[in-house]
Amino acid sequence: xxxFLAGAGPDYHSFPEVFERFIKNIPGRRGQLxxxxxxVHHRGGNPESVLQDYAGxxxxxxxxxxxxxxxxxxxxxxxAVFDNADAVVVGGGLTPAYLEGLRDCAGAIAxxxxxxxxxxxxxxxxMVAPRRGIIGGYRIGGVEVCGEECSEDLDEVDVRxxxxxxxxxVDVHAAQAGTLSRAVGAVTAGLVDRAVAVDENTAVxxxxxxxxxxxxxxxxxxWDVRSAGTGCSVSxxxxxx
Numbered sequence: 100x101x102x103f104l105a106g107a108g109p110d111y112h113s114f115p116e117v118f119e120r121f122i123k124n125i126p127g128r129r130g131q132l133x134x135x136x137x138x139v140h141h142r143g144g145n146p147e148s149v150l151q152d153y154a155g156x157x158x159x160x161x162x163x164x165x166x167x168x169x170x171x172x173x174x175x176x177x178x179a180v181f182d183n184a185d186a187v188v189v190g191g192g193l194t195p196a197y198l199e200g201l202r203d204c205a206g207a208i209a210x211x212x213x214x215x216x217x218x219x220x221x222x223x224x225x226m227v228a229p230r231r232g233i234i235g236g237y238r239i240g241g242v243e244v245c246g247e248e249c250s251e252d253l254d255e256v257d258v259r260x261x262x263x264x265x266x267x268x269v270d271v272h273a274a275q276a277g278t279l280s281r282a283v284g285a286v287t288a289g290l291v292d293r294a295v296a297v298d299e300n301t302a303v304x305x306x307x308x309x310x311x312x313x314x315x316x317x318x319x320x321x322w323d324v325r326s327a328g329t330g331c332s333v334s335x336x337x338x339x340x
Contacts, residue, residue: 100124101217102264102305104225106271106297106319108191111156114300116316117219118156124217125161125186132164136184138224140170140196153188153221170200178207186217189224194234194251197223198259205262212264213308222271225297232261233268233285233294244284249276256281258290266311267293275299279322286324286331296322301338315340 101124105117125133137153139146146169154165166184168176181187187208189197201208212218220228227234235251237243244256249272258268270282273296282294297303298319305313313336315321321336 100212100215100307102212102228102308102310103217103219103302104228104265104269104295104297104305105219105221105302106225106273106317106321107275107299108221109152109156110300111159114302114317115156117302118160120304120316121186121188121217121219122157122160125163126215128185132162133185134164134166134183135186135188136166136168136181137188137190138168138170138176138197138201139190140192140200140223142193142196146170149190149192153190157188170196172196175200175203178204180204181207181211184211184216186219187211188219189221189227191222191224194223194226194232195253195257198227198232198234198261201227201262205260209263209308218264225269225271225302227261228264229261229268230263230266231258231268231291233257233270233281233291234259237281239284239288239290245278245281246276249278249281256285256288256290258285264308265305266309267291267295269303270294270296271299273298273322274319282322282324283331283333286326289326292326294324296324
């Protein structure tokens with residue numbers, strides 16, 4: 100078991116540790132290949148074209164059966180695809196599209212993770228993992244809190260129900276794309292009580308569904324933003340602290 104939330108998309112050469120730690124947490128199947136459900140979406144293209152970015156590193160590290168979950172606009176995934184999954188990977192890209200594609204699957208994914216299947220979310224896959232997730236947007240009350248290029252095609256910062264795996268919201272590409280300010284703004288405005296902003300080449304690791312505390316793996320920082328009266332407090336976590 101384990102919940103891995105990575106601050107960027109899959110890059111095995113730059114950040115192999117997240118794949119390697121994830122693989123070690125997948126329960127074995129005696130005499131059978133382990134089944135890994137891999138959820139991908141591609142803005143304006145065929146999601147199958149990015150599947151190998153996720154499947155390739157997994158298959159290089161372990162013998163497994165990759166079960167593709169290809170998200171297309173207007174066609175949400177069938178929750179039954181996760182019923183026998185030994186692990187779940189949710190890719191990066193347009194966060195609202197992942198949330199829409201998995202809208203009927205939150206219960207099925209949470210049940211598998213609670214039963215011992217690890218979850219690995221890259222970028223968008225990390226943002227949709229929380230109970231209440233920051234899904235995108237770049238303004239709060241009309242004031243810019245991050246660059247429009249990080250908006251996920253949304254205007255105002257939007258918080259929605261996610262997959263219910265972790266109790267705090269998650270933002271990604273924190274220092275590199277400047278989205279740390281969106282996490283701070285969301286907490287300060289009372290949109291969420293707590294947000295963890297994750298740098299690239301970095302991930303947070305939680306032991307199980309609902310855990311509030313986490314470890315950090317990778318080379319960057321995780322910025323833990325919590326409500327504190329009329330403002331917020333920010334603590335910085337890195338590997339080993």
